[in-house]
Amino acid sequence: MSPWGRAAAAVLLCAGCSTPPTAPLPPVGARATDANARAAALVRAGDFAGAARRYEEALALARSVEDVDAIAANAINLSVVYQWLGRDGAARDALKIVLEDPQRPYSERRRLQAELRRAMLELASRNLPAAADFAARAEARCARMACENASALLNVKSQLMLDGGRAAEAALLAQAAADAARSRGERSEQANALRNLGRAKLAGGEAAAAAAVFEQALAIDHALADPRKIHADLLDLARASAAAGDREAARGYLERAQTVSHAAGDPRGAHEMEVELKLR
Amino acid sequence: MSEQFRPPVRFPHLLAKVNAFLIVALALVATFGSIVAHKQGWFVKQTMIRVVTPDALGISKGMPVKLYGFTVGSVSEMQLVPGGVDVQLAIMTEHMPRIPKGSRARFARESGVIGASVIEIVPGKPINGELAEGEQIDFERSRGISEIVEDFRRQAAPAFAELKNTLAQVNRSSEDLGAVLHALRTEAEELPATHRALRRFITNADRATVQMTATLQSVQRTSDTIERTTPALAGKLATTLDSVDSAVVQLRQTAAEAQETLRGVRPVIDRSEATLRDASEVFSAAKRVWPLSDAMKEPADATLPIDSFEGQAAPGPVRP
Numbered sequence: 001m002s003p004w005g006r007a008a009a010a011v012l013l014c015a016g017c018s019t020p021p022t023a024p025l026p027p028v029g030a031r032a033t034d035a036n037a038r039a040a041a042l043v044r045a046g047d048f049a050g051a052a053r054r055y056e057e058a059l060a061l062a063r064s065v066e067d068v069d070a071i072a073a074n075a076i077n078l079s080v081v082y083q084w085l086g087r088d089g090a091a092r093d094a095l096k097i098v099l100e101d102p103q104r105p106y107s108e109r110r111r112l113q114a115e116l117r118r119a120m121l122e123l124a125s126r127n128l129p130a131a132a133d134f135a136a137r138a139e140a141r142c143a144r145m146a147c148e149n150a151s152a153l154l155n156v157k158s159q160l161m162l163d164g165g166r167a168a169e170a171a172l173l174a175q176a177a178a179d180a181a182r183s184r185g186e187r188s189e190q191a192n193a194l195r196n197l198g199r200a201k202l203a204g205g206e207a208a209a210a211a212a213v214f215e216q217a218l219a220i221d222h223a224l225a226d227p228r229k230i231h232a233d234l235l236d237l238a239r240a241s242a243a244a245g246d247r248e249a250a251r252g253y254l255e256r257a258q259t260v261s262h263a264a265g266d267p268r269g270a271h272e273m274e275v276e277l278k279l280r
Numbered sequence: 281m282s283e284q285f286r287p288p289v290r291f292p293h294l295l296a297k298v299n300a301f302l303i304v305a306l307a308l309v310a311t312f313g314s315i316v317a318h319k320q321g322w323f324v325k326q327t328m329i330r331v332v333t334p335d336a337l338g339i340s341k342g343m344p345v346k347l348y349g350f351t352v353g354s355v356s357e358m359q360l361v362p363g364g365v366d367v368q369l370a371i372m373t374e375h376m377p378r379i380p381k382g383s384r385a386r387f388a389r390e391s392g393v394i395g396a397s398v399i400e401i402v403p404g405k406p407i408n409g410e411l412a413e414g415e416q417i418d419f420e421r422s423r424g425i426s427e428i429v430e431d432f433r434r435q436a437a438p439a440f441a442e443l444k445n446t447l448a449q450v451n452r453s454s455e456d457l458g459a460v461l462h463a464l465r466t467e468a469e470e471l472p473a474t475h476r477a478l479r480r481f482i483t484n485a486d487r488a489t490v491q492m493t494a495t496l497q498s499v500q501r502t503s504d505t506i507e508r509t510t511p512a513l514a515g516k517l518a519t520t521l522d523s524v525d526s527a528v529v530q531l532r533q534t535a536a537e538a539q540e541t542l543r544g545v546r547p548v549i550d551r552s553e554a555t556l557r558d559a560s561e562v563f564s565a566a567k568r569v570w571p572l573s574d575a576m577k578e579p580a581d582a583t584l585p586i587d588s589f590e591g592q593a594a595p596g597p598v599r600p
Contacts, residue, residue, distance in 0.1 A: 040584075076584070076586070077582070077583060116586055120591030124590060124591050152586055189587070229589060232589075
């Protein structure tokens with residue numbers, strides 16, 4: 001068979017394997033998908049305000065066609081972006097769309113995600129009773145911790161224990177979260193769990209063990225290339241080194257954290273590090 | 281026989297004289313008593329009314345009672361009662377119709393704060409009817425001199441303080457006043473020089489006016505020249521405008537031709553748009569066909585990752 005004949009046969013074979021095209025998206029759905037995709041691109045570019053506008057547009061489009069799942073997804077996305085922008089009130093309002101509307105048939109998965117996000121918001125605001133309440137509601141939807149957000153939920157519970165001064169229980173929960181995240185391949189949650197575990201160990205007076213765990217978290221966060229988490233890891237390492245009496249090492253970690261803050265355009269974090277360094 | 285002895289009479293008709301004297305004296309005493317009694321108002325019918333005051337300081341028996349500044353009675357009796365002092369005022373009955381019920385009595389002085397003390401009746405409204413014998417009316421004490429002085433002192437104190445401040449400021453500013461006067465004197469000394477300079481300025485202004493007249497004459501000559509030149513310029517301008525007009529006509533023709541050309545191109549553009557739309561649809565359909573659909577699949581779940589890091593608090597300060 002000539003080369004042209006072989007090529008024609010290959011094309012025919014591919015055509016036979018191909019499936020008929022799926023139905024195109026309706027116009028509003030296409031616009032919502034487009035707005036969502038643009039928002040995700042803006043998030044990757046670090047333009048959170050622009051991303052919030054796109055998610056608001058996507059949410060309005062989803063509401064106009066009563067696409068319940070898209071409404072919930074965009075509301076949750078909006079809560080994330082608003083929190084990054086420091087607008088915690090707006091983030092709570094966005095989550096209320098899912099949490100305070102029993103009439104719409106939101107899926108259990110979306111409700112769990114919204115409750116988990118609300119627990120994180122309250123935890124970040126140091127409102128521990130509300131955070132515990134929403135974490136418990138999310139846990140009730142996550143049967144035997146087998147849901148997709150189980151590791152994040154375990155991490156939130158671990159943080160709650162840590163903030164409540166129960167370091168030993170926080171360490172157990174963080175270890176469980178780390179195991180769950182590792183088995184699912186969720187490297188981000190694994191690093192979060194290791195960070196929690198290190199903090200719990202540090203609270204328990206095991207500075208050297210804590211430093212080792214923080215190093216593991218830092219290695220993962222380096223791979224994920226998330227400056228905020230790298231900054232947090234370096235700061236935790238500085239605390240662990242200081243607790244172990246190694247002032248030089250602590251100073252080195254603080255300087256690295258300051259550099260990361262400067263490079264990531266976080267002047268507040270850089271200033272805090274500068275203050276820490278002066279204090280030392 | 282001898283005549284009956286008759287003792288010598290030193291004061292003949294003495295008894296008659298004494299009796300006459302006594303009668304005259306009694307008549308004088310009676311007249312005087314009548315006058316006094318009349319002056320004291322013993323023959324005037326009086327009506328008693330009462331006032332009760334918490335203290336009777338300054339009130340004494342016999343103190344006149346006045347109505348509109350006219351004496352209509354006096355204080356006749358004072359006695360202590362549980363609420364203070366009951367003061368009885370004897371008012372001439374003929375004046376009682378002017379003192380109806382609801383009238384008030386007050387302690388006053390005839391000439392401001394230093395005159396004789398009197399009790400002044402402030403009449404009420406006549407429609408209330410007349411006061412009866414022994415009826416009580418309200419009494420109000422006027423302010424004493426000490427109260428008036430204290431009130432005046434309270435009101436005048438801020439004004440005196442302001443005055444004191446003002447005087448202090450005047451004292452301070454008097455130091456500056458000397459400098460101001462010195463500066464004024466210096467300026468006044470320079471006035472003759474200023475006057476001379478002004479005179480020179482006026483002389484110069486006169487000269488400038490003469491020069492300006494010459495300049496205006498030159499301007500007049502120039503304007504005459506322009507006036508003569510303008511018709512020629514207007515002719516040239518008209519020619520230029522004609523040229524511009526013909527150019528505009530040419531431009532309009534060119535635009536019309538371009539419009540015709542665009543009208544011819546329009547179907548081509550429409551067809552291109554339709555072709556592009558079709559190509560987009562074909563491309564979209566191709567994206568949804570395996571195996572391209574796997575490579576270009578739209579994200580099914582466009583939710584941002586729910587990262588528990590968002591709930592993590594920033595680590596606390598570094599402590600050794």
